[in-house]
Each structure stands twice: as C-alpha cells, then as structure tokens.
Amino acid sequence: MAENQSSVVSAKNLGLTFQTNDGPVVALTGVNLEVKKGDFVSFIGPSGCGKTTFLRAIADLEKATEGELRVNGTTPEDARKNRAYGYVFQAAALYPWRTIEKNIALPLEIMGYSAQEQQARIARTMELVNLTGFEKKFPWQLSGGMQQRASIARALAFDADLLLMDEPFGALDEIVRDHLNQQLLELWARTNKTICFVTHSIPEAVYLSTKIVVMSPRPGRVTDIIESTLPRERPLDIRETPEFLAIAHRVREGLAAGHSYDD
Amino acid sequence: MMTETLRTRVWPVVAVLIVIIALWYVAALFMNRSVAVNEAELKGENLTSSELWMKSFTLKKPLLPTPDQIGVEIWKTTAEMKVTSKRSLVYHAWVTLSATLLGFAIGTATGILLAVGIVHNKAMDKSLMPWVIASQTIPILAVAPMLIVVLNAIGISGLLPKALISTYLSFFPVVVGMVKGLRSPEVIQLDLMHTYNANKTQIFWKLRFPASVPFLFASLKVGVAISLIGAIVGELPTGAVAGLGARLLSGSYYGQTIQIWSALFVSAFLAGALVFAVGATERVVNRLMGVKPEARV
Ligand SMILES: Nc1ncnc2c1ncn2[C@@H]1O[C@H](COP(=O)(O)OP(=O)(O)OP(=O)(O)O)[C@@H](O)[C@H]1O
Ligand SMILES: [Mg+2]
Numbered sequence: 001m002a003e004n005q006s007s008v009v010s011a012k013n014l015g016l017t018f019q020t021n022d023g024p025v026v027a028l029t030g031v032n033l034e035v036k037k038g039d040f041v042s043f044i045g046p047s048g049c050g051k052t053t054f055l056r057a058i059a060d061l062e063k064a065t066e067g068e069l070r071v072n073g074t075t076p077e078d079a080r081k082n083r084a085y086g087y088v089f090q091a092a093a094l095y096p097w098r099t100i101e102k103n104i105a106l107p108l109e110i111m112g113y114s115a116q117e118q119q120a121r122i123a124r125t126m127e128l129v130n131l132t133g134f135e136k137k138f139p140w141q142l143s144g145g146m147q148q149r150a151s152i153a154r155a156l157a158f159d160a161d162l163l164l165m166d167e168p169f170g171a172l173d174e175i176v177r178d179h180l181n182q183q184l185l186e187l188w189a190r191t192n193k194t195i196c197f198v199t200h201s202i203p204e205a206v207y208l209s210t211k212i213v214v215m216s217p218r219p220g221r222v223t224d225i226i227e228s229t230l231p232r233e234r235p236l237d238i239r240e241t242p243e244f245l246a247i248a249h250r251v252r253e254g255l256a257a258g259h260s261y262d263d
Numbered sequence: 264m265m266t267e268t269l270r271t272r273v274w275p276v277v278a279v280l281i282v283i284i285a286l287w288y289v290a291a292l293f294m295n296r297s298v299a300v301n302e303a304e305l306k307g308e309n310l311t312s313s314e315l316w317m318k319s320f321t322l323k324k325p326l327l328p329t330p331d332q333i334g335v336e337i338w339k340t341t342a343e344m345k346v347t348s349k350r351s352l353v354y355h356a357w358v359t360l361s362a363t364l365l366g367f368a369i370g371t372a373t374g375i376l377l378a379v380g381i382v383h384n385k386a387m388d389k390s391l392m393p394w395v396i397a398s399q400t401i402p403i404l405a406v407a408p409m410l411i412v413v414l415n416a417i418g419i420s421g422l423l424p425k426a427l428i429s430t431y432l433s434f435f436p437v438v439v440g441m442v443k444g445l446r447s448p449e450v451i452q453l454d455l456m457h458t459y460n461a462n463k464t465q466i467f468w469k470l471r472f473p474a475s476v477p478f479l480f481a482s483l484k485v486g487v488a489i490s491l492i493g494a495i496v497g498e499l500p501t502g503a504v505a506g507l508g509a510r511l512l513s514g515s516y517y518g519q520t521i522q523i524w525s526a527l528f529v530s531a532f533l534a535g536a537l538v539f540a541v542g543a544t545e546r547v548v549n550r551l552m553g554v555k556p557e558a559r560v
Contacts, residue, residue, distance in 0.1 A: 061454055087458045093451045097473045097552040110459045138553035
C-alpha cells in the first residue's frame with residue numbers, strides 16, 4: 001500500500017496505436033514503468049521511438065489504446081483535471097502577446113489564484129529560474145534559453161508535484177544547456193518534484209537522472225531501465241568520473257541493441 | 264529621420280500626384296473642348312484658342328471638371344457653409360458617416376459572433392459558412408433597393424436601413440478573418456491550455472481571441488471601407504434626401520458634374536480617414552500586445 005502511494009506514474013503493458021490514413025502506427029507497445037515520487041526519470045532513444053507520445057499519454061494529451069496507465073494513482077484524465085503536472089514542451093510555447101510575468105501568470109489565472117498569490121508565485125518562480133528583472137519583457141525580447149526558462153517557470157508556478165519535460169533544452173547550444181541542466185538539478189533538489197525528462201543526449205540523461213529509460217523504435221518500446229548509482233548531489237565534473245562513464249556506456253549499448261534488433 | 268521619411272515616403276506620393284493632376288488637366292481640355300466650342304457658337308462668340316482653353320477649364324457643367332473647380336466647390340460647400348445647411352457637404356458627409364459607423368459596428372459584432380459560433384460548433388460550421396459565402400454572391404445593387412423598400416414598408420426608414428446595407432457588406436470579411444484568426448493558435452498553444460484543464464471560455468479569452476487580433480484588424484480595414492460604400496449605395500434608392508449618395512444622385516440628375524466629383528472626393532477622403540483610424544487603433548493595440556516592432560505594419 002505504501003509502495004502504491006509513492007507511485008507517481010505507473011504503466012502496465014501500455015500500448016498506443018495511432019490510426020492514420022496510411023493505416024495504424026504503433027507508437028508504443030508493452031511499456032512497463034514505475035516512476036516513484038522524487039524520481040528524475042530520463043527517456044532516451046532515437047527519433048520516433050515514442051518518447052513524446054509516452055509523455056503526452058501521461059499528460060492525457062493522447063489516450064492509451066492498450067494496457068493501463070495511472071498517474072498519482074488515478075487515470076491520466078483525472079490527474080489532468082486535478083492539475084497534477086506541469087508540462088514543458090520542446091518549444092517554449094509562450095504566448096507572444098503576454099509579458100513574461102503574464103505568461104507565468106497564465107496557469108495561475110486559469111486555476112483561480114488571487115492576484116496577490118499570483119504576484120508572489122511569479123516572483124518566486126522567476127527567481128528560481130534566474131529571470132528576475134525580465135518580468136515586463138515580451139518573449140521576443142528574450143533569448144531562446146531565457147524563453148525556455150520562462151516556460152519552465154510557468155510549469156513550476158502552480159502546485160504540481162510532477163514535471164513533464166519534452167526535450168526542453170533540445171534547441172539550445174551546449175554551454176547554455178549545461179547551465180540549465182545544473183539549474184534544473186538544483187531546482188529539483190529544492191522543490192522535491194518528480195520529473196520525467198525526454199532527451200536525445202546521453203550525457204544529459206546520465207547527468208540528470210535517477211532512472212534512465214532507454215527506448216527503441218518500430219514499434220516504440222522500452223529496452224532498458226537503468227537505476228543511476230550517482231549521488232543526488234552532482235557537480236558538472238561528475239561527468240568525467242568512471243561511474244558516470246560506465247552508466248553512459250550502458251545507455252549507449254542499450255540504444256545500439258535497440259537498433260540491431262531492428263535490422 | 265524627418266528628411267528620411269520625406270524622401271522615401273512623401274516624395275513618391277507627391278510625384279505621382281503631380282503626374283495625375285497634369286494628366287487630368289489634359290483630359291479635361293480634350294473632353295470639355297467640344298462643349299466649350301458649342302457654347303461659344305451658341306452665344307456667337309469668336310474665341311482665340313487660348314480663350315477656348317480657359318473656357319474649357321471654367322465651364323459650369325463640364326464633362327470633366329478640373330481639380331481646381333472641384334477644390335473650390337468642396338471649399339465652398341464645407342468651410343464656407345454652415346454645417347446645418349442642406350447644401351453643406353459636411354452635413355451630407357455626416358449623414359453617410361453615421362450610417363457607415365452604425366452599420367460597421369453592427370457588422371463587426373455580427374461577424375465576430377458568427378465566427379465564434381462557427382469555430383465552437385461543428386453544426387454551425389457546416390450549416391452557416393455556405394450561407395455566409397452565398398450572401399456575398401448576390402450583388403449589393405440588387406439587395407439594397409429591396410431592403411430599403413421592404414424596411415420602409417414596415418415603417419423603418421432613415422439611418423437604420425442604410426446601416427444594414429453596410430452591415431450586410433462588412434460582416435463578411437469579419438466572419439472570414441475571425442474564423443481564421445480564432446483557429447490560428449498552434450496545437451502546442453492549445454495543448455498547453457488542455458494541460459491546465461482550462462474551460463472553453465478561458466481558452467477563448469486567453470488564447471483564441473488575442474491570437475485573432477491581427478486577423479480582426481485586417482478584416483476591419485476592408486470592412487470599414489466597404490461599409491462606406493454600402494451606406495452610399497443605400498442612399499441611392501432613398502429618393503435622394505441626404506448623404507453623399509444623394510449628392511451623387513442629384514448631381515447626375517441635373518448634370519452637375521462638379522457636385523458629383525466633389526461628393527466623390529469627399530467620400531474617398533472619408534474612406535481614407537476611416538481606414539487610417541482603424542490602422543491607428545491597430546498600432547496602439549499592437550504596442551499594448553507587445554508586437555515586435557519590425558513585424559508591425
Ligand atoms: N498524432 C499522430 N498521429 C499519427 N502518428 C503519430 C502521431 N504522433 C506521433 N506519431 C507517430 O508515433 C511514433 C512516435 O512518435 P513520437 O513523437 O512519440 O516520437 P519521439 O520519440 O518523440 O521522436 P522525436 O525524438 O523525434 O521527438 C512516430 O512513428 C510518429 O510518426
Ligand atoms: Mg518527441
């Protein structure tokens with residue numbers, strides 16, 4: 001029972017098939033996964049292996065066609081209605097006619113927070129993502145990395161314990177990315193959220209995660225789940241330690257295995 | 264800055280204007296010459312060619328009045344006349360303008376409401392859109408007299424029938440533009456709303472409507488100009504009482520070409536002013552909505 005309570009995402013034999021004009025596309029099949037409270041889970045795999053689809057299924061943006069998916073012990077739909085998660089899309093998806101602070105206020109307005117509460121939360125989350133001072137700017141006045149941080153702040157502004165992030169730093173250069181990764185880890189440690197994070201980068205996955213889910217395409221499935229042995233406290237140079245490299249190696253092998261299976 | 268705008272924006276317009284005016288005088292000379300010759304023969308005058316030129320430019324009922332004749336007529340019927348006078352162009356312009364603005368307001372409101380319905384309701388989308396399009400295939404010249412006569416018969420006359428013709432014309436670009444605008448949010452922007460479990464009203468006010476604003480203004484610019492045309496057309500079958508349309512009509516009854524051209528110029532000026540007003544509003548709204556400067560029009 002106690003086990004069950006701490007389960008944030010639980011997939012049992014999950015499958016998802018899209019009906020398209022060219023016939024059915026199996027995006028996910030036989031996915032089994034447990035995400036526990038406080039986990040940082042990365043999803044890694046080649047393009048088209050269903051990472052986005054899995055995240056969208058958790059978010060109730062797609063419906064599973066097979067198996068069972070529970071979020072916070074309820075259906076994804078109920079979880080969405082309970083505003084259980086914040087979703088960070090690959091593109092920042094800020095509304096261009098709103099200033100940064102108004103963009104962060106968007107979910108708060110919709111969820112009916114008082115003006116005072118909104119103000120407090122905007123200030124807090126903007127500080128959390130290091131954007132203090134840019135409240136009154138419009139999105140186009142910010143760099144890509146800053147826009148992405150604003151979209152993370154927006155997902156953090158309300159009380160969702162689960163953060164779903166779909167390649168949030170995919171479009172950014174490596175220096176900015178390293179910096180944001182560090183900030184994300186700090187934020188995760190401070191807020192004790194559960195994070196599901198999609199990435200194409202092996203070092204990023206290993207650096208961030210407590211659990212790495214390796215996936216492979218056609219049909220999209222999980223080929224390996226790696227529990228990280230790295231400590232929660234992670235300076236950037238942990239990436240040169242043998243332990244780190246060993247995990248990265250295993251991820252790489254998992255990815256390669258997924259491919260050879262295919263050929 | 265000033266000289267720059269002068270050079271790049273004002274100059275080309277002025278140059279074209281000068282060419283048009285020059286061509287105009289040439290055309291007026293050719294068209295009015297025979298009239299002048301006839302008139303001189305009738306009076307038994309013997310004119311030198313330069314006198315004939317002058318006469319061609321100063322006829323009371325020329326085929327084509329010269330720009331200066333029109334200018335003088337407009338000056339006389341606006342600045343030098345009380346606005347309450349039945350001959351004042353300001354009075355007539357106001358009559359037309361009030362119908363235009365009322366019709367435009369009703370048309371815009373109708374257009375937006377229809378677009379909201381079409382975007383939110385599949386049945387309305389299927390059933391309404393063909394009718395909206397069909398409505399514009401009927402020539403306004405056929406609809407206008409019918410509408411005026413029918414409304415007159417049930418006791419509605421004056422401003423409203425004319426305004427309704429403006430409405431009939433102006434709701435169309437608003438519907439089309441707003442349907443497109445309300446559907447313009449990207450999937451990702453809508454998905455975001457979905458993750459917040461936002462309801463339809465919230466999605467409308469916080470996403471669909473703001474996203475549609477650029478489309479709305481594009482439609483309004485077209486709508487306001489054709490509203491004016493609607494109001495003028497609406498005045499033609501009313502028995503020429505008041506308004507720019509009435510001036511056009513009475514001018515053509517009595518061969519008062521100068522009067523016709525003056526009314527034409529005033530209506531063109533009104534149309535320009537209306538479009539400019541919409542454009543100015545758009546610029547203010549754009550600034551409030553943080554539109555990137557180079558993306559502003
Ligand atoms: N809405 C949809 N309709 C039809 N097929 C879809 C849809 N969305 C995704 N797919 C298909 O499902 C499969 C998985 O797509 P998904 O976007 O989840 O991949 P991904 O792992 O996120 O890839 P990438 O790394 O390129 O983002 C692909 O084959 C894709 O073509
Ligand atoms: Mg993806």
